[in-house]
Amino acid sequence: MTSTSAHREAPARPGAQESPVSVGRPAAARDREIPDLVHPVFETISLSVSYGDYMAVRDVDLKIGERQITALIGPSGCGKSTVLRALNRMNDLIPGAHVHGRVSYHGQDLYASHIDPIEVRRRIGMVFQKPNPFPKSIYDNVAYGPRVHGRTAGLDETVERALTRAALWDEVKDKLRQNALSLSGGQQQRLCIARTIAVYPEVILMDEPCSALDPIATLRIEDLMHDLAREFTIVIVTHNMQQAARVSDRTAFFTAEVDEQGVRHGRLVEYDRTTTIFGKPTDKRTEDYITGRFG
Numbered sequence: 469m470t471s472t473s474a475h476r477e478a479p480a481r482p483g484a485q486e487s488p489v490s491v492g493r494p495a496a497a498r499d500r501e502i503p504d505l506v507h508p509v510f511e512t513i514s515l516s517v518s519y520g521d522y523m524a525v526r527d528v529d530l531k532i533g534e535r536q537i538t539a540l541i542g543p544s545g546c547g548k549s550t551v552l553r554a555l556n557r558m559n560d561l562i563p564g565a566h567v568h569g570r571v572s573y574h575g576q577d578l579y580a581s582h583i584d585p586i587e588v589r590r591r592i593g594m595v596f597q598k599p600n601p602f603p604k605s606i607y608d609n610v611a612y613g614p615r616v617h618g619r620t621a622g623l624d625e626t627v628e629r630a631l632t633r634a635a636l637w638d639e640v641k642d643k644l645r646q647n648a649l650s651l652s653g654g655q656q657q658r659l660c661i662a663r664t665i666a667v668y669p670e671v672i673l674m675d676e677p678c679s680a681l682d683p684i685a686t687l688r689i690e691d692l693m694h695d696l697a698r699e700f701t702i703v704i705v706t707h708n709m710q711q712a713a714r715v716s717d718r719t720a721f722f723t724a725e726v727d728e729q730g731v732r733h734g735r736l737v738e739y740d741r742t743t744t745i746f747g748k749p750t751d752k753r754t755e756d757y758i759t760g761r762f763g
């Protein structure tokens with residue numbers, strides 16, 4: 469745990485269950501009401517993803533709730549990013565990648581032949597590990613998506629709204645024509661979030677969005693995630709268990725299992741409310757992982 473994350477730990481509440489690991493979360497997140505998954509945004513049924521002959525992840529059944537933050541955690545190579553990319557058809561862009569089973573989005577098969585993957589990626593945006601602004605102005609970065617989609621009416625308002633939602637407007641409003649690469653790493657990542665928001669997505673997928681950032685910039689992104697979850701469904705891949713515990717409502721723990729041929733395949737081990745996964749997991753493998761005995 470970083471010193472900053474320790475700094476943010478909420479004081480223990482009387483009667484609160486002791487977690488096997490110290491996983492402080494802001495009180496607001498702890499107290500958040502987490503509705504049941506009656507009408508999930510995503511439902512994967514027996515989702516498996518292969519790269520050529522290699523089955524990277526197998527038989528994942530997962531429901532993701534609307535306007536909830538869902539964290540995917542687990543040791544390196546267990547298929548977290550692969551599953552994340554299956555949720556907006558990003559794996560389509562990887563030669564040899566193949567998705568098996570079903571991924572439904574609001575009950576609709578995301579991989580049906582009539583579904584346009586470009587529209588899928590507009591509605592289900594993605595933020596990557598390394599901030600990747602275009603070498604263009606701050607304004608043009610945010611305006612890029614709306615322009616591509618032909619939504620140029622009210623562009624200034626769209627850019628301002630997206631930068632405001634990404635908690636960056638006050639820092640950049642006087643230098644919108646400046647090159648985005650002049651921003652700090654944390655600002656660049658918030659700009660990438662603004663770029664994603666600018667095309668009015670419903671879901672934001674985040675693949676280790678803070679791993680290239682310092683602790684202060686990380687906390688800003690985590691706070692931002694809490695704000696964004698009022699409006700968007702968020703799925704985050706993170707290596708940082710304290711981060712998963714701080715930001716997410718539900719957590720899916722994956723691991724890699726070795727088959728008879730000695731090949732490793734990712735599997736979903738346990739999925740539940742984050743407080744349960746970190747406080748009272750049912751599977752020994754989850755407990756071993758979150759207590760640091762494995763992985």
Ligand SMILES: Nc1ncnc2c1ncn2[C@@H]1O[C@H](COP(=O)(O)OP(=O)(O)OP(=O)(O)O)[C@@H](O)[C@H]1O
Pocket residue numbers: 519524542543544545546547548549550551562707734
């Ligand atoms: N483009 C690809 N081509 C071939 N194999 C891949 C590709 N991407 C991932 N893999 C393999 O699929 C498996 C799962 O990878 P993935 O990146 O999804 O795991 P992860 O849990 O996100 O790992 P990490 O935490 O290290 O990022 C790994 O064995 C990886 O080597």
